Amino acid sequence: MLRFLLRRLLVAIPTMFLVVTLAFFMMRAAPGSPFVNERQLSPEVEKAVMAKYGMDRPLAEQYFTYVKGVVLHGDLGPSLKYKDKSVGDILKENARVSAILGLSAILLASIVGVTLGVLAALRQNRSIDYATMALAIIGVCIPTFVTAPLLVLAFGSKLGWLPIAGWDETTIVLPIIGALPRLANIVLPVTVLALPQIAIISRLTRAGMIEVLRSNYIRTARAKGLPEWLIVRRHALRAAILPLVSYLGPACAGLLTGSLVVEKIFQLPGLGKFFVISALQRDYTVVMGMVIVYAALILVLNLIADLLLAALDPRVRLS
Amino acid sequence: MSVSAMIPGSPERAELLQNAVKGRSLWDDARRRLMRNKAAVAGMIILAIMVLLAIVGPFLAPFRYDTVTKTDVWLAPLQGGHLIGSDSLGRDLLARLFAGLGVSLLIGVVATSVSLVIGVVWGAVAGYVGGRVDEVMMRVVDTLYSLPFIFFVILLMVTFGRNFILIFLAIGAVEWLTMSRIVRGQTLSLKQKEFIEAARAAGLSPWQIISRHIVPNLLGPVVVYVTLTIPAVILAESFLSFLGLGVQPPMASLGTLIANGTQDMEPAPWLLIFPSVAMALTLMGFNFIGDGLRDALDPKDR
Secondary structure (H helix, E strand, O other): OHHHHHHHHHHHHHHHHHHHHHHHHHHHHOOOOOOOOOOOOOHHHHHHHHHHOOOOOOHHHHHHHHHHHHHHHOOOOEOOOOOOOEHHHHHHHHHHHHHHHHHHHHHHHHHHHHHHHHHHHHOOOOHHHHHHHHHHHHHHHOOHHHHHHHHHHHHHHHOOOOOOOOOOEEEEEEOOOEEEEOHHHHHHHHHHHHHHHHHHHHHHHHHHHHHHHOOHHHHHHHHOOOOHHHHHHHHHHHHHOHHHHHHHHHHHHHHHOOOHHHHHHOOOOOHHHHHHHHHHHOOHHHHHHHHHHHHHHHHHHHHHHHHHHHHHOOOOOOO | OOHHHHOOOOHHHHHHHHHOOOOOOHHHHHHHHHHHOHHHHHHHHHHHHHHHHHHHHHHHOOOOOOOOOHHHOOOOOOHHHOOOOEOOOOOEHHHHHHHHHHHHHHHHHHHHHHHHHHHHHHHHHHHHHOHHHHHHHHHHHHHHHOOOHHHHHHHHHHHHOOOHHHHHHHHHHHHHHHHHHHHHHHHHHHHOOHHHHHHHHOOOOHHHHHHHHHHHHHHHHHHHHHHHHHHHHHHHHHHHHHOOOOOOOOOOOHHHHHHHHHHOOOOOOHHHHHHHHHHHHHHHHHHHHHHHHHHHHOHHHO
16 A cells, blocks of 8 residues: 555655746746736836846746746745735635635535435436436536626515625634635535536436446345345445545545636636636746646546545455 | 349349348447437537537627627626626627637537647557557556646647647647557557558558558547547636636636636626536536447447
């Protein structure tokens, strides 16, 4: 296990390095500069600004300076657009919101999705099965930018039960995560984020469960006279959620780094929206920081998924 | 069997051939199973209607998609000759819906073709050649996977401008990664088969083996994945349009129509509802066919 971890981390280093290199040069190859959209700068001032951020040096030198800063000091540099703010601070501020939303959505989707999937598999071709599959189809076919405004229209504008948008914080403060938002603020965004995930998770669980329930060891468990719920919980579920584990890794990375559409519609200060704005404004350092966080998350979550798979499935050998 | 039945073109032979038991290929089998799948057939019918509307619709609609009529702003369905209403500039929603449907379907098909070509070639070469080459090619795929989709797209957009054709290419160039992984996996197992060894023994070049023997045998999983990629691409385009990076006005796509619909949903809910329904039906059609094909081509379920 320790060897496996070490090996995977060693493989991850060149991948991360490639990601950083590719993103850096792609970003710089794109036309435009972080300083053009502002008030027309005189050439001297622009030169001074460029010099301040070391952007007057050759690109290769800038690249090495950047990589050195990241690797040696974990320093992602200053933002080019937000004066006096470092990229680290910006990421921290915005990641909180995206992480709270993403985690809640994953939790909700996993609980609802697995429950529905198991029920559908146990009552195959009965009404609950059809209802679950209908929900699964709807969840996949109706994109978030349709569900979000429709829910806002229904529960926000017409019924007035929930706020249309915004992010207010409560006084409850957790370690690491910080102040929690008001529940009313996150009900709609989390639902919108969770719906497509519920669809996929319930389908995966149902398919896995149906296959597992046909296998011999389940028949053995039945023959032993174990009660059905125990068979499901202890024997079948464990094997049935294996495909789910490998799906959730990358899905989590996507949700945790923020969903643009949801953040835009509900006007939430999350990472996704910030990423697009920064890319459009060529805030190079912020975009690079975001890319690094995203890539690292994907690598780590995939690693966790593999470890989890090995823990759940004794046939899997870590090598 | 008489001797004359062996002579090509003789009436006896024609009769013999007619009475012979028809062999069923894998694809015949798959087609029969697909046709028995009600959801898949429904999906095909939905899509056929959508394609027909996208092609014929613009000629039947009483308005053009880009005609601005100042007096017709936000007309509800059936008013002023607008069958499903008009938008904030007084443009006919039906005409715009037909145009948008066509653009979205076109983007779906073209971008998927781009991803198909890149993905299949990349995956087949990596899987067949193996070794160091495979490792490097797959490392490239891993790296691209770790970059956020939107990062590529924004960079491509700002580099090449908001060009209609480039949206196709941009999305296609990002969507090929999963395809290449699937193809590589299949190629790895195909490579062990005897017929590949036979082809190699017969002196075929690697490129000939890949194009004549490997790729045709990959068709099953590739076809399934293609039918699932098209809706993903249509969604990706709408997503970009929603952010204002996709199709530019006065052109329409399902995504831009929905994006405009959300802005005006309070005074004119039909602007959101009709495009959303069209989008949901289109995606549903593709997904049904994709699922049906997967069941039909999956030998495990026989």
